[in-house]
Structures are given as structure tokens and as C-alpha cells.
Amino acid sequence: MSVGDLACHTENVGNPQIIQGGMGVGVSGWRLARAVSSLGQLGVVSGTALDQVLSRRLQDGDPGGHMRRALDHFPFPVMAERIWKADYIAGGKSAAHGYRKLPQHRKDNHRELEELCIVSNFVEIFLAREGHSNPVGINYLEKIQIPHLPSIYGAMLAGVEYVLMGAGIPIKIPGVLDRFVNHESATYPLAVTGVVEGDDTTIQFDPRNFMERDVPPLTRPRFLAIIASNTLATTMLRRSNGKVDGFIIEGPTAGGHNAPPRGKLQIDEAGEPVYGERDSVDLAKIRELGAPFWLAGGFGSPEKLQDALAAGAAGVQVGTPFAFCAESDLRADYKQALLEMARNGSARIATDGLASPTGFPFKVAQLEGTLSEPEVYRARPRVCDLGYLREAYRTSDGAIDYRCAGEPITTYVAKGGDAERAEGRKCLCNSLMANIGHPQVRAAKHVENGLITAGNDLVNIVRFIHQDGSAYDAADVISALLDASVRPPCGAVTTNSSASSQLRQSDAH
Ligand SMILES: Cc1cc2nc3c(=O)[nH]c(=O)nc-3n(C[C@H](O)[C@H](O)[C@H](O)COP(=O)(O)O)c2cc1C
Numbered sequence: 001m002s003v004g005d006l007a008c009h010t011e012n013v014g015n016p017q018i019i020q021g022g023m024g025v026g027v028s029g030w031r032l033a034r035a036v037s038s039l040g041q042l043g044v045v046s047g048t049a050l051d052q053v054l055s056r057r058l059q060d061g062d063p064g065g066h067m068r069r070a071l072d073h074f075p076f077p078v079m080a081e082r083i084w085k086a087d088y089i090a091g092g093k094s095a096a097h098g099y100r101k102l103p104q105h106r107k108d109n110h111r112e113l114e115e116l117c118i119v120s121n122f123v124e125i126f127l128a129r130e131g132h133s134n135p136v137g138i139n140y141l142e143k144i145q146i147p148h149l150p151s152i153y154g155a156m157l158a159g160v161e162y163v164l165m166g167a168g169i170p171i172k173i174p175g176v177l178d179r180f181v182n183h184e185s186a187t188y189p190l191a192v193t194g195v196v197e198g199d200d201t202t203i204q205f206d207p208r209n210f211m212e213r214d215v216p217p218l219t220r221p222r223f224l225a226i227i228a229s230n231t232l233a234t235t236m237l238r239r240s241n242g243k244v245d246g247f248i249i250e251g252p253t254a255g256g257h258n259a260p261p262r263g264k265l266q267i268d269e270a271g272e273p274v275y276g277e278r279d280s281v282d283l284a285k286i287r288e289l290g291a292p293f294w295l296a297g298g299f300g301s302p303e304k305l306q307d308a309l310a311a312g313a314a315g316v317q318v319g320t321p322f323a324f325c326a327e328s329d330l331r332a333d334y335k336q337a338l339l340e341m342a343r344n345g346s347a348r349i350a351t352d353g354l355a356s357p358t359g360f361p362f363k364v365a366q367l368e369g370t371l372s373e374p375e376v377y378r379a380r381p382r383v384c385d386l387g388y389l390r391e392a393y394r395t396s397d398g399a400i401d402y403r404c405a406g407e408p409i410t411t412y413v414a415k416g417g418d419a420e421r422a423e424g425r426k427c428l429c430n431s432l433m434a435n436i437g438h439p440q441v442r443a444a445k446h447v448e449n450g451l452i453t454a455g456n457d458l459v460n461i462v463r464f465i466h467q468d469g470s471a472y473d474a475a476d477v478i479s480a481l482l483d484a485s486v487r488p489p490c491g492a493v494t495t496n497s498s499a500s501s502q503l504r505q506s507d508a509h
Pocket of ligand 1: 006020021022023024025027046048139140165167183226252253254255256257296297298299300317318319320321323342366453454457
């Protein structure tokens with residue numbers, strides 16, 4: 001079978017060749033997703049902690065008025081106004097002041113947080129879909145379970161076309177998507193450590209408690225599961241409570257969290273987890289499942305796109321090259337510093353097995369002034385006040401409480417956590433908010449520092465920079481990837497020059 005035959009497998013027809021991977025927190029915001037989708041590929045916003053992101057954007061004075069514009073289109077205006085009034089500060093808060101502290105997510109969530117999730121997810125998708133008619137996706141981490149239901153509902157209210165989810169086993173998500181089409185109530189099982197039979201661990205959400213008027217049925221987005229093993233692909237198809245529309249198969253060089261190596265953990269001399277044969281995915285078996293799939297983790301080059309197509313994939317999911325392009329919301333100083341390091345050959349990525357409170361390996365770019373430096377890490381007061389990565393656990397009296405391996409170790413241990421599990425953990429919630437220019441400020445003096453994640457492909461991003469330039473945009477990444485296409489598979493591919501010109505046209509909207 002030729003490459004072209006594989007690329008035009010019926011399951012690949014009409015699918016994007018390039019998915020711009022969701023990058024949290026807020027790195028793939030609406031601007032980046034909109035740019036990518038405008039070019040006929042799939043732009044994906046990160047859905048992680050959008051409640052916090054919207055709240056902080058409003059406290060920063062809503063530069064450009066984009067939040068206000070999107071809020072004006074939200075179907076339930078009273079709720080939109082409540083959110084605006086709670087957080088909007090004309091001209092923005094002063095740099096010395098901290099952001100408002102929101103309550104942390106709990107199983108029986110505060111109404112305020114549920115509303116923020118609905119509205120913020122709506123806002124992000126509304127803006128990403130503005131000015132073009134191509135599909136847009138949203139990415140969530142399964143492990144951050146409590147916000148799922150209101151978040152997905154908000155994204156669906158704005159017409160999201162794809163939901164992508166990894167970092168867990170999201171078998172209960174497809175059914176949620178089905179329920180929300182007709183605004184029906186949905187549930188989600190919260191993972192609770194130490195749970196015993198009879199405990200109520202079900203999260204409930206009923207859209208009708210939030211609707212200020214009737215709205216027509218919503219479109220059911222396609223659901224793509226992000227996986228790193230054949231077993232998980234099969235489990236997703238066999239056990240999901242609704243349709244799984246495809247897979248992203250992500251390897252261990254990808255930015256963000258990585259699946260841990262299988263078997264007994266081995267660490268190399270640099271302290272990084274060692275991946276072996278057992279960690280590779282058998283693509284022949286994936287093909288047999290008959291669902292479209294995309295390959296991720298170092299696939300940001302025309303050669304790798306061709307490799308993926310030749311393996312029967314619909315295309316590739318790419319993160320790192322897009323994280324450093326002009327439209328990404330990564331802080332400009334961090335972006336420029338790492339671009340320069342990639343250019344001069346000093347960029348380095350480590351797979352940190354300890355940093356993430358989730359326990360998953362996390363890719364960290366080594367950069368001065370960020371938590372990748374031991375002294376910056378040690379100088380940070382160990383505080384857990386955002387709490388997205390908290391683990392729910394059963395207390396001795398049968399209640400549900402929450403702990404994070406990144407919180408002060410004494411507190412974690414007092415909640416039954418294992419001190420060893422807390423060593424070396426970093427506060428991803430606060431540092432990832434700092435990465436996109438919304439750092440918390442404490443006692444008017446300690447400003448949270450960032451911690452940048454990027455894939456091993458960071459060292460190659462200079463290939464997207466124009467000669468004499470110091471930056472590149474999303475269109476440059478897409479053009480470069482499509483450049484060496486053997487032929488446009490299944491008819492949906494934009495050419496090098498039309499990719500750039502389409503973006504410019506859509507920017508004029
Ligand atoms: C800055 C950054 C943040 C990321 N955050 C997420 C995330 O929140 N959820 C997720 O599923 N994947 C996340 N990823 C992974 C990407 O979606 C994508 O699968 C991956 O970057 C592809 O590999 P590459 O980095 O080699 O291009 C992130 C990647 C980067 C670079």
C-alpha cells in the first residue's frame with residue numbers, strides 16, 4: 001500500500017492533518033487556536049483552569065476588550081454580568097497587589113466556580129471561533145476532574161467541535177457530551193483515595209440550574225482521547241459510555257506531562273525516567289481499531305508528518321513549535337529567552353519525574369529565573385492556594401477532603417499523605433499561571449515565578465524563524481510542516497503560500 005492510500009483511508013477523510021495540541025495553562029489560548037483553525041488545521045485551546053484565567057484577565061483590566069466582547073455573546077446575560085462585576089478592574093490591578101483568591105474546587109462545588117467554568121470555557125471557544133468557520137477544539141486533563149462538567153457545558157454552548165482529553169482514562173466523557181446536546185444533567189465519577197463501598201463520589205451537574213432561558217440543542221463535539229498505549233486505546237473503545245472519535249498517540253518526547261514508563265521505574269544518570277521498547281505503541285494494532293489517529297511527540301517537521309501519514313495516521317499533533325510562536329500566550333520574555341537558547345544551542349529539556357504533584361513525569365525547560373533552578377525553587381514559600389491538582393481522599397470520618405503533594409509537607413502528611421511523595425514537587429498551578437503573565441503576588445513582595453514545559457523538539461524550533469528574524473508565527477509552522485507533503489491527502493490541505501495569506505485575511509476581521 002502506498003503512502004497516499006494510507007493517508008486516504010476513509011477514517012482520515014475530512015480530518016485535519018495538523019492538530020495544534022492543547023497547551024495549559026493558557027499557552028494555547030484563543031488567539032493561537034484561532035490562528036491555526038483559520039488556516040484550515042485544528043486549533044485547540046487549553047481548557048485547564050480557565051476559570052482562574054478569565055478571573056485574572058478581568059482583574060488585569062481586560063486589555064483589548066476581548067473578554068467583554070465574548071461575554072456580550074454569552075446566552076445567559078445575568079450570569080455574565082455577575083462574573084464581570086466580581087472581577088473586572090478598569091485599568092487593571094496594580095502590579096503590587098495580588099489577584100483575588102477564588103475558592104478551590106470541591107466535589108460539591110461553589111456555584112461561583114461552576115459559573116466561572118461555564119462562562120470562561122464559553123469565552124475561550126467563542127473567541128477562538130471568531131472570524132472563520134473552521135472547527136476548534138478544547139483540551140482537558142482527565143485528572144483535573146471537578147471542573148469537567150461545567151467546563152464542557154460552557155465550551156459546548158460556544159459550539160466547540162472537538163474535545164481532546166488525556167492524563168487519565170476518560171471513559172466517562174463521551175456520555176457527558178451526549179447528555180449536554182439536549183442540556184440534560186450529567187454526572188462524573190470523582191476518584192477518591194481510600195473510598196469504601198457506599199460512599200457518594202459522584203459529581204452532579206444540571207445545566208437547567210444555570211439556564212436563564214431555553215436555548216436550542218447543542219452540537220455534539222467529536223471526542224479524541226490522548227493515549228500512550230495500545231491497551232488504553234482498546235479500553236477506551238470497549239468501555240467508554242459513548243463514541244470515541246479518534247486517538248492522539250503521544251510519545252515520551254512531547255511537551256507537558258508524559259505517561260510514566262511501563263514496568264519498574266529506571267532512572268538514568270541525569271535523573272530522568274528511562275523509556276524502552278515496552279513503551280512504544282504498536283501502530284499496526286491501532287490501525288486495526290479503525291478510528292482515525294494522530295501522532296504526537298516530536299512530530300513538528302514535514303518529514304515526521306510524512307512518516308505519520310505513511311503509518312496510516314490522519315496527521316500529527318504538534319505542541320512545542322506552536323508554544324513559541326507569536327500567537328501563543330507564553331510570556332514574551334520567556335518565549336524570547338528560550339528561542340535565543342534554541343538558536344545558540346544552549347536549550348535543554350529535562351524530564352522531571354518529581355516536579356508534578358500528579359506523579360506523572362513532566363518536561364521542564366531549563367531557564368534562569370524559573371523554578372527549574374534549584375535556588376528559585378527553594379526560595380518559593382511552599383503554598384497551595386489554587387488546588388487544581390489536589391487529590392480527593394476519604395477522611396477517617398468518611399468525609400471527602402483534598403490534599404496536594406505540592407502543599408507544605410507537614411500539612412500534606414497531616415492529611416495522610418506520604419512525605420516521600422511530596423519531596424521535590426513543584427506548584428504547577430501557580431507557576432503555570434505565572435508563565436502566561438498572571439503571577440500571584442503575595443504580601444506585596446513575593447511574585448510567583450514560572451516553570452516552562454516544552455518537548456525535546458525545543459532545540460529545533462529555530463527552523464521556523466525567518467532569515468534575519470527573531471520570531472515566527474503559527475502560519476510559519478503550518479507552512480513548514482505541509483511543505484514537503486507528497487500530495488495533499490484527501491483534498492483538505494492548504495499550500496505553503498495560501499496558509500500564510502489566509503491567516504493575514506482572517507487577522508483583518
Ligand atoms: C507548553 C506545553 C503545554 C502543554 N500542555 C498540555 C495540556 O495541558 N494538556 C495536554 O493534553 N497536553 C499538553 N501538552 C502536550 C501537547 O498538547 C502536545 O501533545 C505535545 O506538545 C506534542 O509534542 P511536541 O511537544 O513534541 O510537539 C503541552 C505541551 C506543551 C509544549
